[in-house]
Amino acid sequence: MNGKTEGDIQSGAVPDHVPPHLVKHFDFRTGLADRPQEIIARLHEGPPIFYSPVRHTMGSGAGMWVITRASDIRAVMSAPEVFSSSIQGEFLAAIGETIRLTPLDADPPLHGRFRALLNPLFTPKRMVELETLIRARCAALINRFEHRRSCEFIAEFATQFPTGVFIDLMGLPGERLDLFVGWAREFIHGETAERRIAAVRQIVDYFRALYLMRDGYGDDSILAYLLGRSEGVSLTEDEFCSLAFLLFSAGLDTVVSSLGFIFRFLAENEHPQSRLRADRKHIPRHVEEMMRLFAPVTPQRIATRDTVLSGVAIRKGDCLALSLAAASRDPAEFPDAGSFHAERNPNPHFAFGYGPHRCIGAQLARRNIAIAVEEWLTRLPPFRLAPDQQIVATGGSVLSLDGLSLVWG
Ligand code: HEM
Structure with a gap:
């Protein structure tokens, strides 16, 4: 989901049909301080729909309508024939890649075809099967810093954890982990646009090679399924690489970001942390409410x-x-x-979207985060924010924290 590139934050002209009272300069990338969701929530004090002349994506002309109200978001996300997702994977075309972000950037009927292809990969049974592997990934990361009294949470845990899950989910051999962690780091935190683009290219090239070789993954894996070992699945090289790249990117910075906000919240708030330490069964509800408070994604549509x-x-x-x-x-x-x-019930938040594009990995993400919280609370004493750190959040299509130092003991 990461489409950030330098130089793409510009102000465009305001189109004639936009009434002046609905123009408001709002930039999802800068000026959100370290608590972006709180600043964004203040938008409810103004008009529910306004036009920001800030150009947020590559390729698209001027600014964007910013939609803030839950009922309007439901209306837009349920009407793909009026509000198309085709704008979502623009950065790939802009850097000359021929793959897309299908199904994320597809509309019906193409969207339905690819979504149906992915659905069998995210069944509750599969998620349960993955759980042991996910827990082991989590434990292995904590082992590395448990003996210390601090860690840089984003770099040492949050970025590495979903990459490990991706390796397991796809059926890639464990020794590929360091390679993917390096690419993931560059893809999310690369200092220049060139470095982030280079990471995209390396990931796509890796999948292209896999497509041609048809080797290097487990027999019962997602890759085996996508590469045609299942009846009825036949993908072109670009289609395969699009799906593989989307599964990598969609479950990466979203999870890193959610973990960052959630662990900061737990580090800052003794009560939920001690409550969860006392009784693990409250973790899923807490995770759900923290997902609501820190929903990180700002999807885009084009009329x-x-x-x-x-x-x-x-x-x-x-x-x-x-x-x-x-x-x-x-x-x-x-x-x-x-x-x-924590007791909010029902909790129909929008962190995982709404409508036909609703996140296919939502259950996996919830379990990943719940397991991460559980393992941390089991393995480490109460943790808190390291003193005197300057927490910086960055915006764009996924809001996130650039760093988070935690201490304990
Ligand atoms: C906390 C973590 C996550 C958050 C907050 C999140 C959020 C979202 C949101 C908001 C959408 C809808 C985008 C739109 O309507 O344009 C979406 C779609 C999607 N997500 Fe997630 N996601 C997360 C984790 C994951 C994971 C772990 C995976 C898979 C490994 C995944 C795979 C996808 C895919 C494939 C889509 C496209 C679905 C479609 O277009 O039909 N996500 N996600």
């Missing part, structure tokens, strides 16, 4: 025709930024929306 959304005229070709962080803190749907309530 396929002129339409009206909650009284606002949207023109064909207009881009929309769907703030799932704002929707998940919409006071119209979540009482005391800015506060943590």
